[in-house]
Amino acid sequence: MTVLYIGGAAQGKRALAMATHSLIESQVAQGGALQSADELRTAKMLDQLHLLTRRMLERGEQPSQLLPWLQDKVVVCDEIGCGIVPLDPFERQWREETGRLCCEIAKVAGTVIRVHCGLPQFIKGTLP
Amino acid sequence: MLIVITGGSASGKSAHAEDMICRYAPASRLYLATMEPFGAEARARIARHHALRQGKGFETVEWYRDLPALNLGKRYHGILLECMSNLLANEMFAPQGCREDAVPGILQGVKKLEAACSCLVVVTNEIFSDGLPYPVETVAYIDTLGRLNTALAQMADAVAESVCGILVPVKGAEYF
Numbered sequence: 001m002t003v004l005y006i007g008g009a010a011q012g013k014r015a016l017a018m019a020t021h022s023l024i025e026s027q028v029a030q031g032g033a034l035q036s037a038d039e040l041r042t043a044k045m046l047d048q049l050h051l052l053t054r055r056m057l058e059r060g061e062q063p064s065q066l067l068p069w070l071q072d073k074v075v076v077c078d079e080i081g082c083g084i085v086p087l088d089p090f091e092r093q094w095r096e097e098t099g100r101l102c103c104e105i106a107k108v109a110g111t112v113i114r115v116h117c118g119l120p121q122f123i124k125g126t127l128p
Numbered sequence: 129m130l131i132v133i134t135g136g137s138a139s140g141k142s143a144h145a146e147d148m149i150c151r152y153a154p155a156s157r158l159y160l161a162t163m164e165p166f167g168a169e170a171r172a173r174i175a176r177h178h179a180l181r182q183g184k185g186f187e188t189v190e191w192y193r194d195l196p197a198l199n200l201g202k203r204y205h206g207i208l209l210e211c212m213s214n215l216l217a218n219e220m221f222a223p224q225g226c227r228e229d230a231v232p233g234i235l236q237g238v239k240k241l242e243a244a245c246s247c248l249v250v251v252t253n254e255i256f257s258d259g260l261p262y263p264v265e266t267v268a269y270i271d272t273l274g275r276l277n278t279a280l281a282q283m284a285d286a287v288a289e290s291v292c293g294i295l296v297p298v299k300g301a302e303y304f
Contacts, residue, residue, distance in 0.1 A: 006292055008257060079291075081136030083258025084266060089169070092137075099138020103293035112294055123294045 001110035003127070005076045006102060012118030013076050014047050020120075020127065021045065021074050031055070040069055049077035053098045057090065063097045067104055075109075077102055130242050130284045131249045131303060133295075134277065136257075140293030142177055145208055145249045148303075150184060152247035153206020159186040160198075160207060160241070162215040164222075177210070193218045193225050195237025204245040209238075212252035212280070216273050221265070231276050238280065252277050254289070 003021070005013045018028065021044070029043035031052030040046060049070075053063035081099045086092055106112045111125035131148050135141040149157050159181060165171050178188075186208070191198050195215065209215075212234070219230035226233060242248045256274060281287045286300030297304045 004292065079136060079257075081138055082254040082256065083136075083260065084255050084262060084270065085137060092169070095136075096138045099136065099292075103138070103140045106292035106294055112292060114291055114296070121296075123291055123296050 002071055002105065002108055003074045003111045003113065004102070004105050004109045005074070005113050005115055006079055006106075007115035008082070009078050011115045013078075013115045016113075016115055016118060016120060017045060017047075017074050017076050023074070037069075043073065045074035045076065046070060047076045049075055049101075050080050050094075050098050053101060054094050057094055057097060063101050064104070066101065067108075070105060071108070075105060129247045129303075130238070130280075130286075131247065131300075132252060132277075132280050132284045132287045133249060133290060134252045134254055134287070135290035136254045139254075139290045141251050141253075141290045142180055142210060143293070144288070144290050144295050145210065145251045146181060146184060148249045149186075149206040149208050149247065153204070153245070155185065156203075156205045157184065157186045158200070158204045158207045158245070159188045160209045161188060161190045162192055162209065162211060162218065164192050164214075164218065193222065195234055196240060198237065198240075200244055206247045206249070207241050207245045208249045208251070209241065210251040212250055212276060213255065213273055216276060217269065220269055220272065229272070231272060231279065234276060235279055235283070238283070250280060250284075252280065 005017045007013050023045050027044040029039050029046050031046060031048030034040060034052060056063050081095045106124060109124065111127055112123050114121045114123050133141050133145045163170060163174060165174055215234060216230055219225040238250065255270060281299060284299065286303035288295045288297045288304055295304055
């Protein structure tokens with residue numbers, strides 16, 4: 001089952017997700033540092049999805065192609081669409097593509113958890 | 129009835145707003161579009177929204193500013209106004225806009241729309257959380273949209289935020 005953690009920056013999403021799913025560092029891929037598809041394939045959790053989508057857009061790749069790769073993983077993403085719409089087209093595209101991808105992940109996820117101040121709010125499903 | 133749907137960019141607000149209209153307005157649905165079709169990106173966004181609405185029986189009226197001056201000439205079951213952030217930007221930044229405090233005029237226009245239908249759904253935006261420094265005009269816009277959203281939510285029967293396409297009720301949960 002896919003579980004999505006969403007929330008503003010520095011809200012304790014990563015720590016909450018790792019504790020909730022009893023994960024250790026070696027099972028977590030970092031969107032900002034990920035070097036290969038294999039790293040993502042073997043990881044149980046993808047942290048910083050928003051940094052991975054940004055890196056993909058910088059390379060001219062479509063973030064939506066990530067969707068099948070995220071199946072049955074714990075996915076953590078910053079909510080980046082709640083600010084002023086930026087003047088720079090790339091910045092707008094990043095927010096748009098990341099937002100749409102999160103909508104798609106949420107659609108197939110069994111559980112979506114919004115994190116404020118380190119506290120979980122279940123907005124879809126529950127955890128066993 | 130007034131329902132307010134808010135959310136960040138690309139959070140699935142429009143689809144939920146349309147669902148609300150389809151639920152509460154059996155026929156005669158009006159889509160009130162406030163985004164001016166300037167540039168390719170705005171046109172693509174408008175086309176995307178148009179495709180979403182396709183087959184749901186919406187008439188479309190484009191209205192960019194001075195909401196109280198809009199005379200629809202007939203009643204509708206449902207009106208969907210999309211979106212408040214564009215309407216306010218048009219008032220505050222376009223040469224023909226009202227410039228000074230746009231809030232009273234917009235609220236008056238919303239009340240008029242509410243009286244012209246059984247179910248009014250207003251889409252607005254969450255633009256308040258990036259914490260970046262902005263020029264004084266943008267700060268005024270953020271401040272005004274915040275006050276507008278607060279006033280709308282007070283008038284509304286129901287308010288929900290769309291998060292990753294999931295509707296999170298914050299007022300009148302029974303309406304969702």
